[in-house]
Amino acid sequence: MLSEGQIQQFHHDGYLVLEDAIAKPAIENLKIAALQIVDNFDIDRHRTVFTTADRDSGRDDYFFDSAENIHCFLEEGALDQDGNLLKPARLAINKIGHAMHDLHPVFNEFCRQPIFGKALRDIGYTAPLLWQTMYIFKQPHIGGEVRWHQDGSYLISNPSTVTGIWIAIEDANRDNGCLWVQPGGHRSPLREIFQVDWAKREGKLTDLDSTPWPDHNQAVAVEVPAGSMVIFQDHMPHYSSQNRSDCSRHAFTLHVAEKRANWSDSNWLQRRTLGDFEL
Numbered sequence: 667m668l669s670e671g672q673i674q675q676f677h678h679d680g681y682l683v684l685e686d687a688i689a690k691p692a693i694e695n696l697k698i699a700a701l702q703i704v705d706n707f708d709i710d711r712h713r714t715v716f717t718t719a720d721r722d723s724g725r726d727d728y729f730f731d732s733a734e735n736i737h738c739f740l741e742e743g744a745l746d747q748d749g750n751l752l753k754p755a756r757l758a759i760n761k762i763g764h765a766m767h768d769l770h771p772v773f774n775e776f777c778r779q780p781i782f783g784k785a786l787r788d789i790g791y792t793a794p795l796l797w798q799t800m801y802i803f804k805q806p807h808i809g810g811e812v813r814w815h816q817d818g819s820y821l822i823s824n825p826s827t828v829t830g831i832w833i834a835i836e837d838a839n840r841d842n843g844c845l846w847v848q849p850g851g852h853r854s855p856l857r858e859i860f861q862v863d864w865a866k867r868e869g870k871l872t873d874l875d876s877t878p879w880p881d882h883n884q885a886v887a888v889e890v891p892a893g894s895m896v897i898f899q900d901h902m903p904h905y906s907s908q909n910r911s912d913c914s915r916h917a918f919t920l921h922v923a924e925k926r927a928n929w930s931d932s933n934w935l936q937r938r939t940l941g942d943f944e945l
């Protein structure tokens with residue numbers, strides 16, 4: 667699937683961009699399915715906001731339970747100070763997560779496309795297990811910033827074998843909050859770790875290393891058209907800015923780990939009832 671040059675580039679830079687990776691009908695079907703999930707979501711019953719501005723202190727049971735369910739989370743800017751909705755649901759949801767690949771036929775079929783398993787095997791995987799999927803809306807005007815982080819802080823395997831696949835469902839650019847990465851940053855240490863104390867059902871982000879996050883000169887904007895796919899290593903620092911534009915920036919992500927690696931008991935994401943999903 668990947669050329670020798672692309673494989674080298676992935677290991678050298680820590681990420682790889684593949685334009686025109688996913689066919690337009692597959693992208694459109696996923697978008698329609700995501701909007702249907704939102705239309706069927708009881709927004710008055712669940713008002714859990716997803717923000718990264720609070721060092722992840724807002725993670726609750728609804729979030730933890732999303733590991734094996736399909737749950738919708740709100741943009742912080744979709745609610746006023748009293749918790750009233752300011753937007754219709756389709757323009758209020760931050761993301762859907764995290765087990766659509768198991769539970770929703772359209773998402774399941776999307777994730778079964780051979781490109782994912784082939785690309786992952788090309789970069790060294792033997793048996794890539796799909797742990798989580800997210801459909802991210804990055805809504806117009808209120809799409810929240812996702813601060814600099816490394817995915818390895820949130821999904822811990824030993825040895826470290828997590829890889830993220832980020833797919834542009836809509837065109838992504840600087841204005842609508844595209845992904846930013848630090849080429850080569852995957853060689854930097856893991857700065858933080860998010861662990862859950864299951865007795866208390868509380869998550870906590872702990873600092874591990876004081877290496878600063880990249881400054882603007884070190885960061886590269888990954889501006890890509892819909893259908894593009896970005897693969898990145900779990901120590902790769904990345905972020906996306908707020909979306910102040912009129913255009914949404916939908917994206918879909920998959921996170922995998924090598925089957926033989928140990929999945930930490932303190933990870934927020936635990937699959938207790940669902941079987942292995944190998945790509």
Ligand code: FE2
Binds near residue numbers: 816817904
């Ligand atoms: Fe991330």
